[in-house]
Amino acid sequence: MKYRRILSVWFPRLGAERLLRQAPHLVEVPFAVVRESGQVQTLSSLSRAASRAGLYRDQPLRDAHAMCADLLTRPQQAHHEAAFLDALHRWAGRFSPRVAPEPPDALLLDLTGCAHLFGGEEALMARVAQDCTDMGLSVRMGAADTPGAAWALARHADTAPESHRNGDAIDQEARATRSRAGKRRHWERGGAAAPAVVTTPGRTGRIAAMGGTEAAISPLPIAALRVDAETVAQLSRVGLRRIGDLLDQPRAGLARRFGRPLLEQLDRAMGFVTEPLSPRNAPRRFATRLSFPDPIGLEEDMAAALDRMIPRLCIALKQQGYGARTLRLEAHRTDGIMQWVNVSLAAPSREADRIAPLMRMKLGDFEAGFGIDMLRLEAIRHEPLRETGPAGPAFSARRNGADMAMPDLIGRLGARIGLDAITRRHPGDSHIPEKGSVTLAAAWSEPAKDWPEPPRPRPVLLWRPEPVMAPDHPRLAETFRWRRREYRVTGRRGPERLSPEWWLDDPDWRSGQRDYWQVEVASGERLWLFYAHGWLMSSGWFCQGAFA
Incomplete structure (x- = not known):
């Protein structure tokens, strides 16, 4: 029988360590990321120093400050954390071609047929752990035959089952009950769990033997099945604290008392029901940056930096067969402030000569402050771009020549007034x-x-219908009044009857069908008038346009 092998990679301190990578001097200081939960601020991610101080995840910020006066906090930026997880997704592609993100802080890797390339699962997990250490990230891993079991090993392999009872409650039990409980094995009365068939490469990962899912997850707490806290508490009240306790119980009784979701999660973890893995390709990222030994603050210096960065970005785009559609230039100042501007192109391009002039037009929007010590250029939107078409080099020549004149003009105008205009x-x-x-x-x-070609001539100028002072009759009189002026009709042509679209409720056409006329007046103007026959609105004459 061939087993699937799934590796769960969990980053328990992703939010905090993402920021600590930018400020390594705060590693030894209690540090936490704060999340807004309604009217309450709670800790969403903590550093190791904050955990050593006794703080914990989802703790109210007020309580955390009371316990640790030296706590430093930063507000959570969920979109930045998601982008960081995307970067880790691309990094994980070196270990397996099938990687599925588990927002907000984990990845699932399908190791089937991949582990032997790294010397086995233990060697692969050691490589992952070393890479994470080099990146300054904490990591916990679990490898098993099912995603549910791998998830459980990564998060709960070192967690002992908890009991809802305290010492006072145990003392109130009958002596006979305690006497019988003393004859049971120590791990069945809440002591240390029975040993699992799990190998341990270091302290960052657990590996379930192939085909040994039951033995690996049986000692784990029921929370490892990804069930809600209320169900875990109810099971604990009846003495079911470990996954192995559930395996010995009649399924019908469990489903009747605790619901089918509990059994469904158990079947997924055990492999009785296949849990699909939904891998996706890591988002492509095209970016380059340039750091300066001394801060800069002149537009000429920024332009010189762009002359070095843009060709590098264009080479990366060309190697992957893409063209940039929207670029972002970020300027990181010495005071910790980051400024950015976006530049969009009318057509995807990877030619430095077309991108550089548009970027230089935006340099005046930056405020250097005390100086800029790093620039970063990224193609935040890109599209596939073929270098040659069916016609070979001739196609490329047309695209690079006259065919690109209009997109270049639109791009230059858009850099000033915006492409949407x-x-x-x-x-x-x-x-x-x-x-x-x-x-x-x-x-x-x-x-x-x-x-x-329209069936009838149409006016050059068209506006919303404006009322015309004329007798309410389908035949236009010799004179009418419009825009506070008196007009005398010298010629007319029509009518052209148009009816509203019956399947749409257009407020402008609630006056019913219209008879359009081309009307010439004594002043030489040719107006487009119509008579509305009336429906939900009153009938009458209106002017809607003017011919050349």
Whole structure:
């Protein structure tokens, strides 16, 4: 029988150690990350020094300060922690091609067929532990045949089962009950658990023998099954504190009293029910940075740094076959403040000559303060980009030449006023005049190739219908009043009847069907007027546009 081998990698101090990597001088100081939970602030992640001071996760911040006056805290930044987990996801790809993130602080690796490349599971886990030590991260690992068992070993291999009873409650038991309890094995009355068939490479990981899932997880507390705390407390009240205690009980009784989710989690951990692993490719990251021996503060210095960083980024994009669509330049100042600007391109590109001018236009937005000691450039949005097309080099020449003139212009304008402010029109699929075209962002759309000919001439200018003072009759009078002016009709052409779209409730068309007329007036203007026959609104004459 072939077993799957799953490795659970848990980073119990991910939030705190992410920040300590940037401030290593705080490693020996009690440090914690604070999370907002409604109206209460709690500790979401702690350093080793904070744990040694007696603090614990999910502890209220007020209680933590009362216990440890020297505690330093920082607010939680969930999106930064998620990005850090993505970086660890890419790092874990060196050990297995199938890696699944477990937000907010763990990874699952499918080691099936991979462990022998590193000398076995123990050697692989030792390599993972060493890498994490080099990165300044705490890690706990568990390897087993199922994701549930690996998860349990990583988090609860060193956790003793807890009892809900205290000494006073035990003293109140009948003597006969205690007498019978004394004859049982010591681990069945709440003492040390029975030894498990688990190997231990160091103190950071536990390995369940292949096919030995039951022996490995039986001594673990029931919380290792990923069930809620209320169920764990109820089981503890009846003396079921270990996973092995559940395996000896009738399943029907457990399901009736504690619900089916408990048995489902037990079956997943034991492998009776297959628990799928959902690996995904680690997000691609294209970035480069440049540190300075002395802080800089001039635009010329930043431009010179960009001339070195942009080609490196373009080479990385070219090697992977991608083009940058949006770039972010970060400036890290000596006072700990980080500033950034985003620059978007109208078309994906990996050519330094096209990217550099746009980035230089944004350098004036930075405030150097006491100086900038590090710049970081990242392509936060990128798209696949082929260097050559079906036509070979000729295709590339067209793309690099005239075909890129408009995207370059849009990119330069967008760097000043924003790409969202640059739009283009495309034909719309509707007979309603105001829906005859749609407005699209120029940077994210291609030019319209063909404009269909309208069945009737359409005005050059179009606006929302404006009331016209004229008799309420389908036949326009010889004179009418519009925009506080009197007009005399010298010619008319029509009518063209249009009906509203019956499947839509458009407030502008609640006046019913319309009869459109091209009206020439004595002043030489050609207006587009219509008569609304009335439906939910009153009938009357309106002006909606003007011809050239």
